[in-house]
Amino acid sequence: MTDTALLVIDMFNDYRHEDAEKLAPSVSDIIEPVAGLVSAARKRDDVDLIYINDNYGDFTANQEDLVRRALDGERPELVEPIVPQDGARFLQKVRHSAFYATSLAYLLRQLDPERLILTGQVTEQCILYTALDAYIRHFQVIVPANGVAHIDEELGKAALQMMERNMRATILPAEKCLD
Amino acid sequence: MTDTALLVIDMFNDYRHEDAEKLAPSVSDIIEPVAGLVSAARKRDDVDLIYINDNYGDFTANQEDLVRRALDGERPELVEPIVPQDGARFLQKVRHSAFYATSLAYLLRQLDPERLILTGQVTEQCILYTALDAYIRHFQVIVPANGVAHIDEELGKAALQMMERNMRATILPAEKCLD
Amino acid sequence: MTDTALLVIDMFNDYRHEDAEKLAPSVSDIIEPVAGLVSAARKRDDVDLIYINDNYGDFTANQEDLVRRALDGERPELVEPIVPQDGARFLQKVRHSAFYATSLAYLLRQLDPERLILTGQVTEQCILYTALDAYIRHFQVIVPANGVAHIDEELGKAALQMMERNMRATILPAEKCLD
Amino acid sequence: MTDTALLVIDMFNDYRHEDAEKLAPSVSDIIEPVAGLVSAARKRDDVDLIYINDNYGDFTANQEDLVRRALDGERPELVEPIVPQDGARFLQKVRHSAFYATSLAYLLRQLDPERLILTGQVTEQCILYTALDAYIRHFQVIVPANGVAHIDEELGKAALQMMERNMRATILPAEKCLD
Numbered sequence: 220m221t222d223t224a225l226l227v228i229d230m231f232n233d234y235r236h237e238d239a240e241k242l243a244p245s246v247s248d249i250i251e252p253v254a255g256l257v258s259a260a261r262k263r264d265d266v267d268l269i270y271i272n273d274n275y276g277d278f279t280a281n282q283e284d285l286v287r288r289a290l291d292g293e294r295p296e297l298v299e300p301i302v303p304q305d306g307a308r309f310l311q312k313v314r315h316s317a318f319y320a321t322s323l324a325y326l327l328r329q330l331d332p333e334r335l336i337l338t339g340q341v342t343e344q345c346i347l348y349t350a351l352d353a354y355i356r357h358f359q360v361i362v363p364a365n366g367v368a369h370i371d372e373e374l375g376k377a378a379l380q381m382m383e384r385n386m387r388a389t390i391l392p393a394e395k396c397l398d
Numbered sequence: 399m400t401d402t403a404l405l406v407i408d409m410f411n412d413y414r415h416e417d418a419e420k421l422a423p424s425v426s427d428i429i430e431p432v433a434g435l436v437s438a439a440r441k442r443d444d445v446d447l448i449y450i451n452d453n454y455g456d457f458t459a460n461q462e463d464l465v466r467r468a469l470d471g472e473r474p475e476l477v478e479p480i481v482p483q484d485g486a487r488f489l490q491k492v493r494h495s496a497f498y499a500t501s502l503a504y505l506l507r508q509l510d511p512e513r514l515i516l517t518g519q520v521t522e523q524c525i526l527y528t529a530l531d532a533y534i535r536h537f538q539v540i541v542p543a544n545g546v547a548h549i550d551e552e553l554g555k556a557a558l559q560m561m562e563r564n565m566r567a568t569i570l571p572a573e574k575c576l577d
Numbered sequence: 578m579t580d581t582a583l584l585v586i587d588m589f590n591d592y593r594h595e596d597a598e599k600l601a602p603s604v605s606d607i608i609e610p611v612a613g614l615v616s617a618a619r620k621r622d623d624v625d626l627i628y629i630n631d632n633y634g635d636f637t638a639n640q641e642d643l644v645r646r647a648l649d650g651e652r653p654e655l656v657e658p659i660v661p662q663d664g665a666r667f668l669q670k671v672r673h674s675a676f677y678a679t680s681l682a683y684l685l686r687q688l689d690p691e692r693l694i695l696t697g698q699v700t701e702q703c704i705l706y707t708a709l710d711a712y713i714r715h716f717q718v719i720v721p722a723n724g725v726a727h728i729d730e731e732l733g734k735a736a737l738q739m740m741e742r743n744m745r746a747t748i749l750p751a752e753k754c755l756d
Numbered sequence: 757m758t759d760t761a762l763l764v765i766d767m768f769n770d771y772r773h774e775d776a777e778k779l780a781p782s783v784s785d786i787i788e789p790v791a792g793l794v795s796a797a798r799k800r801d802d803v804d805l806i807y808i809n810d811n812y813g814d815f816t817a818n819q820e821d822l823v824r825r826a827l828d829g830e831r832p833e834l835v836e837p838i839v840p841q842d843g844a845r846f847l848q849k850v851r852h853s854a855f856y857a858t859s860l861a862y863l864l865r866q867l868d869p870e871r872l873i874l875t876g877q878v879t880e881q882c883i884l885y886t887a888l889d890a891y892i893r894h895f896q897v898i899v900p901a902n903g904v905a906h907i908d909e910e911l912g913k914a915a916l917q918m919m920e921r922n923m924r925a926t927i928l929p930a931e932k933c934l935d
Contacts (some may be wrong), residue, residue, distance in 0.1 A: 248788065262899075267779070269536060269815075278806075278845040278846070278847065278863055279842075279843050279845050279846065280860075281819045281820060281846075283817045283818060292878040305817050308814060308815040308816050309815070309818075310815065311815065313533035313859045313861075313862050314862070315530070315533075315534055316530070316534060319531075319862075320858070320859040320862040321533050321857070321858075322848075322849075322850045322857040322858065323814075324857070325850050325851070325856075325857040326815055326850070335648070339910060343564065344564050345558060347560075348530050348534075351494070351495070351527050351530070352498075354494075355493035355494055355495060355498050355527075357686070371563075373556070373921075374556055374559060374560060374563075374564075376559075377552070377556030377560075378556075378560075379555075380553060381522060381526075381553060381556075384550075384553075384823070385522065385523050385553075422742075448636075451656075457627075457666040457667070457668065457680075458663075458664050458665060458666050459666065460639040460640045460641060460667075462637045462639060484635050484637075486637060487636040487637050488636070488637065488639075489636065490680075491680075492680045492684070493683070497679040498683075499679070499682065499683040500678070500680065501669075501670075501671045501678040501679065503638055503678070504671050504672070504678040505671070505679075507894075536679055536865075554647050646766060660808060672889070672892035673888070673891075673892055677889075677892050700923065702922050706888050706892075707919075709852070709885050709888070710856075711858050712852075713851035713852055713853060713885075729921075731914070732914060732918060732921075733924075735910070735911060736868070736912030736914075736918075737919075738911060739880060739884075739911060739914075739915075742883050742908075742911075743880065744912075754789075754827060
């Protein structure tokens, strides 16, 4: 059993989609704290790092394809700091929640961490939905307020409130998540 | 194939839990529109009425138990108008989303409605989560703004915005949902 | 955590379906050992008794309906000895595996037994499929050879071999299952 | 909607595991018919080819890793004839059934084929379990008798009988599956 699983959600994005212009500045604000968490997780034996990313409907893509397309996109500087190293766990998802139609729940049962840290994008969408699916499976969830990016600032705030009040998530600065 | 499935979510509540005092006034506001939808659904061949309710952790309860306990609770007047008639479809759920660990997705594949109407409680909790799980399964969702009850007014509003913007739900007055 | 969960699968049957004439004699052979297991489970604090039964496509039925219809069927003597007492856990399923589209996996995560005993019918169908779904979820499975009924004797034997060899199930006499 | 989805299950195997010596001769018998099906599927617009393979517990592997390890294994001649071409759909699974903890059901709902052809290994294990999970989801299943490989000949035969009798699968020669 490990202490903690760090989930890095949907950070491999080419920023060419609708709403990308609203999203990218928020990702720009979080990329440093997220990269800090990833870097810390790599050094620690008690933290499992798991990338999970949408396949954007392409069932022929492998993990490298998803990373490369993001690096070839509009905002490579929001991707480079967290590119997976060899030997990183990497799951593909097909819809918004990281739990839906993926092996994440199975993998987490095997790793059996005490808590999940959710980072990435989008606070009021995939982060919120993944937090919910973690909560109904009785995982303890931690969300770094400065490690999740929103499209809509007000809905992002509401999503954090929902996670805290209704899903018993702990909202912390990224710097405190691995203390 | 039917046109529409009307889901009545978590209305069998004894209102003895935490937050019941915040929730009950909002349910009081919606009970008439919800009862109107239930009554209309009963009369129409093209609408499938499905009750789905939490079992509150009691795996020995049957549907009648859940209804009776609600009628014996603090606010029977919020329960009586929508008590199931004989021959109503009734599913039990164990966590927040009506899709999690239930046969709802299976039943809906069999009934194959074009759209789902979500009514009941709580807007920013089970309604939101059920809307999400419907959306990721590509169901078209309709939510009557006056047919869903909240605990927190601001989060309830944010949840409706999330459903409309991010889950492509249609928000309508209850009176228009079955037009 | 309990030691053991005893699953009683699909014993509420009216024996009016295709293959009922082949199935009933085999159920007749197992009803006494199954009733013995049920009776023992009721007396023991370390055994969780869980009935799980097909709803035969009727989403309006409650647990009592399913039991009553079986008692009103062709072979009430194969039903009476294991009728649930008040306060028994009872889940409904909609297809062959007891795990598919039900809350069984969730309930078992909550109860957290060390092992599952599978009894009931049909060895080469619902028992086999439930054993598989238990195995892929890493539950330890015990099957009483004289506590599961078949339609086809050869396929029933093959199913027991599959469970033993490929799903690491332990095949035991019913009398030994709760030792 | 396409007519048919061809699933190629667990053919990327290094044949270094327990039972590999029993399995490989049977795979040797089926590799030509399976390669014939794959080749035919590639040429036809009405057939969706989907590879699905176990990740053998390695959540860091991508599709190319799984293929390369099989090519570097004991029996490359059982792998080479069906190596995926660029642009092939490829899913990873984590346990026996191709449906468990994967996006297969989701992908199939999107592609909406009329029927599934199951090929690969092992007849009495992953093929049987995938056939079951397809059947409970109401997919029509076709299994080419000379396109699935067994470890145990008797259990393989029993598995084919179970699929035919109890899961309404059609058992055909591979040559007839795409007629």
